[in-house]
Amino acid sequence: MTEILERRAAITGIGQSEIGRRLERDPLELTLDSCLAAIEDAGLTRADIDGISTYPGNLTAAPGFSGAGVVEVQDALRLNLNWYTGGPELPGQLGSVVNAFLAVACGLATHVLCFRSVFEASAQQRGVVPQGRATSDFRASGFTAWTLPFGAASAANWIAMFAQRHFHEYGTTREQLAQIALNARKNAGLNPKAIYRDPMTLDDYFAARMITTPFCLYDCDVPVDGGTAIIVSRLDAARDLRRKPLRVEAVGTAIHGRPSWDQFDDLTTMALRDAGPMLWTRTDLRPSDVDLVELYDGFSFIAMVWLEALGFCGKGESGPFVEGGKRIALDGEVPLNTNGGQLSAGRLHGYGFLHEACVQLWHEGGERQVPGNPEVAIAAAGGGPLGSCIMLTRT
Amino acid sequence: MSEKPFRILPKVTPGNEHFWKGGAEGELRFLRCQDCKYYIHPPSPICPECLSKNLAAEAVSGRAQVLTYTINHQPWIPGVPLPYAIAIVEIVEQKGLRLTTNIVDCPIDEIEIGMPVCVRFEQYDDVYLPLFAPEGA
Numbered sequence: 001m002t003e004i005l006e007r008r009a010a011i012t013g014i015g016q017s018e019i020g021r022r023l024e025r026d027p028l029e030l031t032l033d034s035c036l037a038a039i040e041d042a043g044l045t046r047a048d049i050d051g052i053s054t055y056p057g058n059l060t061a062a063p064g065f066s067g068a069g070v071v072e073v074q075d076a077l078r079l080n081l082n083w084y085t086g087g088p089e090l091p092g093q094l095g096s097v098v099n100a101f102l103a104v105a106c107g108l109a110t111h112v113l114c115f116r117s118v119f120e121a122s123a124q125q126r127g128v129v130p131q132g133r134a135t136s137d138f139r140a141s142g143f144t145a146w147t148l149p150f151g152a153a154s155a156a157n158w159i160a161m162f163a164q165r166h167f168h169e170y171g172t173t174r175e176q177l178a179q180i181a182l183n184a185r186k187n188a189g190l191n192p193k194a195i196y197r198d199p200m201t202l203d204d205y206f207a208a209r210m211i212t213t214p215f216c217l218y219d220c221d222v223p224v225d226g227g228t229a230i231i232v233s234r235l236d237a238a239r240d241l242r243r244k245p246l247r248v249e250a251v252g253t254a255i256h257g258r259p260s261w262d263q264f265d266d267l268t269t270m271a272l273r274d275a276g277p278m279l280w281t282r283t284d285l286r287p288s289d290v291d292l293v294e295l296y297d298g299f300s301f302i303a304m305v306w307l308e309a310l311g312f313c314g315k316g317e318s319g320p321f322v323e324g325g326k327r328i329a330l331d332g333e334v335p336l337n338t339n340g341g342q343l344s345a346g347r348l349h350g351y352g353f354l355h356e357a358c359v360q361l362w363h364e365g366g367e368r369q370v371p372g373n374p375e376v377a378i379a380a381a382g383g384g385p386l387g388s389c390i391m392l393t394r395t
Numbered sequence: 396m397s398e399k400p401f402r403i404l405p406k407v408t409p410g411n412e413h414f415w416k417g418g419a420e421g422e423l424r425f426l427r428c429q430d431c432k433y434y435i436h437p438p439s440p441i442c443p444e445c446l447s448k449n450l451a452a453e454a455v456s457g458r459a460q461v462l463t464y465t466i467n468h469q470p471w472i473p474g475v476p477l478p479y480a481i482a483i484v485e486i487v488e489q490k491g492l493r494l495t496t497n498i499v500d501c502p503i504d505e506i507e508i509g510m511p512v513c514v515r516f517e518q519y520d521d522v523y524l525p526l527f528a529p530e531g532a
Contacts, residue, residue, distance in 0.1 A: 136401075138403060139403075139404055139405060139406035139407075140403050140404070140405050140406060141406040145405035145406060145411070146405070146437060146494065146495055148403040148405070148472075149402055149403055149404055149522070149524055150402075150481055150495055150497045150524070150526075151402070151467060151471065151472060151479055151481060151497065152481045152495050153403075153471035153472055154469070154471050156469065157465055157481050160465035161463040161464060161465050161481070161482075161483055164463045164464060164465055164508070165462065165463040165508065168463070168508045209468070210468045211468060212465045212466065212469060212481075213465050213466040213468075214465075215465075262494070262495045263436075263437075263491075263493065265491065267462055267463050267483065
């Protein structure tokens, strides 16, 4: 068997900036706050950082979608880099972390600073459709040429159509979908940094306004401002650092269908269908070995598809699997989104899941710590045609 | 006649104008491989089935079925009346030949997956948007 090269990598530090709604702070400053926190957490200094990897780079396409790119961070911290990459054409947000694993495994870098920052809460006060688009002379191009003319302006609409098809084929219900949101809120109540911490009931869920059927407000994540950073180190350079390194067991990055939100062959699943199973081809561990999962919930339904894609339940069975919420609770068989996910803790866009997986594996979850000294976690991010997953162990 | 609701229009290019302007002649047109007869959407310079470059736009019947849909209630775009139905429809001529569109001339609570629908065009400037209504509506 070919070597599972990502096992030469480890995570050695994590950091987050202040996270909040409408902070109106300089997004580069938020980004740098998270980067410096992660470097310090690893017990490194900026002189030790010789790589950067980020998603999606310095894009201005959507308001607040990117707080900074490689260039701004490198220059602000005056880093001397041996390797760097940043961009949107990756298998989801965590594809940038997978890139860092491979870079350290190949010896292109030793300690890679990975980051993702957003300021969508501040930016979206000024409209979701970027300014200038909602005028008669703007014309949509690229993928959005096929969706914007029909008012399918948001990933909410695109993902809602996958959910509707899942409901149709498998009998999935809104009551079942609600469990993702209720579980997230319950866990967020134990996370001091979460945005929405007040208890939520099924009645609250059903009373929420509809966004795009079958998604109500609570099926959609909450835009925030903030940054998350992760330090990826070569394993043999990680052993004498401040923390016990978290080892990378395996990753999944595949997409075998068409790379599109509306042309993917199976409208009950997404690229995750391919990324999830790929992870299991790269490890001898099985789903029953996993102590907790942090699965992308930009929309509640995506977490259900990840549960299926990763084999925690069969295809189409995520509805019954999450019913009642016991299995996915902190003390359940598959604790899910232990910090409140993006639905309640805030849309840190992928990196929040990996950050929380590390917190849990370092047993620093405080009130929300998964019991039993967890040793194996999966963080997965992305929906639609974007997705990748990472399995970490503390052994 | 009441004014049509605001829509963001697509950028028309030489590669896609058969699709966006076919409605001027009442036709829903897709690029089609002249060698293996595969319909290609969105347009591409090469047939993804047989890799031929011998492609031409051809009209289809305009009949389709609803693969999935969502009723949108959120005002993403200022000036667009709510709610409205977004759908992915599959054209009857070829499995997998599909597009995102709106279901019109149908009460939103009567839209169903699998429902047969038929194209009708709404003109905005040089663009004829293909929208779909229940057969017989």
